[in-house]
Amino acid sequence: MNSGWKRLTKKQRKSKKEAPYYEETEVTSNEEALNSSLEENLKKIQETLGNSEDVVVRNFTMGKPFVRKVASIYINGLTDKEILGRSIIKQLMSNANLAEEEDFSLPSQVGAYIKEHMLTITNVKDVVDWNKLFFSLLSGETIVLIDGWNQGFTCAAQGGDLRAISEPVAESSVRGPRDSFTESLISNTAMVRRRIKSPNLWLETMELGEITQTTIGIMYVKGIVNDKLLTEVKERLHKIKVDEVYGSNTVEEWISDETWTPWPTIFATERPDVVAGNLLEGRIVIFVNETPIPLIVPATWNQFFQTAEDYYLRWTMASFLRLLRITSFLITLLGPSLFVAFISFHPELIPTPLLVNLAAQRQNIPFPIIIEALLMEFTFEVLREAGIRMPRPVGQAVSIVGALVLGEAAVSAGIVSSAMVIVVAATAIASFTIPHYAMTDATRLLRFGMMIMASFFGLYGIGLGVIVLVAHTCSLRSFGIPYLTPFAPIVLADQKDSIIRWPLPFLSKRPRLISQVKNKRVDHNQDRGPSKREGPMKNQESKRDSNET
Known part of the structure; x- marks a missing residue:
């Protein structure tokens, strides 16, 4: 040398x-x-x-x-x-x-x-x-x-073959934007920054997984987010000591408040506009590299029945669609169990002509009503899973043709009744209106429990199951926030954007229990409502009339 x-x-x-x-x-x-x-x-x-x-x-x-x-x-x-x-x-x-x-x-x-x-x-x-x-x-x-x-x-010359930005698959929209997240953390955060051009939008990164070293991004709006909530999120993430972090579901299961619950307590989405809206409400978004589904915390039960489309439509149509989703959720959860309870324990509640028709259909059925219901629900779940796992062109044909052929063949063979096929089909269609897949999965599981309770105790069993389910849901927390807020506890100010969505000019406050820092979205001194917006024009006309006089 x-x-x-x-x-x-x-x-x-x-x-x-x-x-x-x-x-x-x-x-x-x-x-x-x-x-x-x-x-x-x-x-x-x-x-x-x-x-x-x-x-x-x-x-x-x-x-x-x-x-x-x-x-x-x-x-x-x-x-x-x-x-x-x-x-x-x-x-x-x-x-x-x-x-x-x-x-x-x-x-x-x-x-x-x-x-x-x-x-x-x-x-x-x-x-x-x-x-x-x-x-x-x-x-x-x-x-x-x-x-x-x-x-x-x-x-920094990262690159290679990456998937291009495409339309959302699970959360489609008619009037909203048509971009969705990809597997690139940098691309995902950039799509959010295009919507929130504020220096208060902060991003912190860390690596999780002793072997995978997966990059995790924590995004929030400084000045709106609750600092205690931010500290709690960081502490839970730092406690994850595993060899591998494959995706957002790994992080979700480690940081969730409650493990033994069917309800999802962390919100996941593939839409950048949904992430931007939740950030401006004071929530925190967790990005996982190589995963196109970020996590949003805290989450509430009501949040899973809201979509981005609600804010691109007029408030009247958005409110109607929310009511429709809640009704479909109740049909999905209680539809088959109510049918089992009426047939087995409470036939006097069914109109006589309909009861006679149902009895005639079930005359040659060899199974009890609960076995018939469980058999049809299980068959439909198998067809649903087969349609998802198979190639897309073949999967759609299997789902449609399989349901038609098996349903018609089962009725002709005297295994199930026509009314049971109608109830199961209506329940399946109603489940498709629930906008978020995690809530749909939870409802599908709970439906089987409700059917078993109805087979033992009738409507009393359904009532008992609903009471236990509501009590369990009230006990849940998502990073310290009650899961059923704004219904339990009741927050009157947040009812404007719960089941009924009020017009946007009246949504002047953020969710009270989420941010707790900067609750006001707009200045309350501004004129709101269509009638007040016509005020300046009316003032000009009155001044013109006075001048002419």
Whole structure:
């Protein structure tokens, strides 16, 4: 090795004092520091990654007369090759011998020259230990190392093949925007920032999973979010000590208030406009990298029956649709159980002509009513699951044709009655109106419990089941917020945007129990309502009439 590494001139010592960046960096933490030898560093990278074929190493020679070896390392498929070639590789190769007047006696000076004069990429950070190096490399960044220097730097050139922004699949809209989240954390947060152009929209990131090192993003609006809620969210996330975090469901199960409940206590969505609206109400959004479904906390029961479409329609239609969803939820939960209770225990409540017709249908049915109901519900659930898991063109045909053929064949064979097929079909159609899949799944499970209670005790069993379910729901919390708010406890101000949505000019306050910091959305001194907006025009007409007089 050249003696210029050890003996420094007076000019070189002075340059080191004036430029702290040029000094060798010592790692004071418990992390293992990089080696000064480029060959040893590259050898360790290859050995640690198992000599993987997708790890690409590009070597360069820099500077005269002190020739220094430089290497760039990246993983094929995780890096944007266009950015890599234009801003890193091309710059290193084209400027390799253009700095003869520079003094490259120290490898740190080579690094400073590369970082300050050659690389045109926007985000360049120092790396001094192996943990940070491997994390950056496996995150898609490019590593630049210099021979003789015990540190390097990372260049943010993440990319590769990513899914383009598409329309929402589970939460479609007629008048609203048609973009949905993707698997890229950066793209997802950017879609939210396009809607909320405020410096108070903050984003914090962390890594979860000892092996996967999945990036988690916490987004909130400073000044609106409750600081106690924010602290609670961070504490629960930091308590997640697992090897792998595959997606948002892993995070959801770890940070939920209650595990043994059928109800979803954390809200998930694929729409950026829904995320923006909840952020402006004081909620916190948790993004998980490689997952297009972020989590929103806290969540309330009423929230799962609201859609983004409610705020793109007039308040009259939006209120009607909300009432329709609540009614469909009750039909999905109690429809088959009420039918079982009426037939088995309370036939006197059925009109006589209808009762005679039902009795004639069930004359040749060999099973009790509860077995018939469970058999049909189980068959429908099998068809639903088969339609989802099979390829889309085939799955739709299986769901439709299978239901028609099996239903007609079962009635013809005398296994089930026609009325039972109608009840099960109506229940299934009603379940499709529930806008969020998590609430639909919970209702499907609870429906079986209600049917069993109805088969034992009739309407009394259904009433008992409803009482237990309501009591359990009232006991739930979502990050300290009552799950049934604004119904239990009753918050009169929040009733304007619960089952009935009032006109937007009257929704002047945020949910009281969510934000607790800045509850007012608009200035109460402003004129609201159509009649008051006509005031200025009427004043102008009155002034005109007075002038004419």
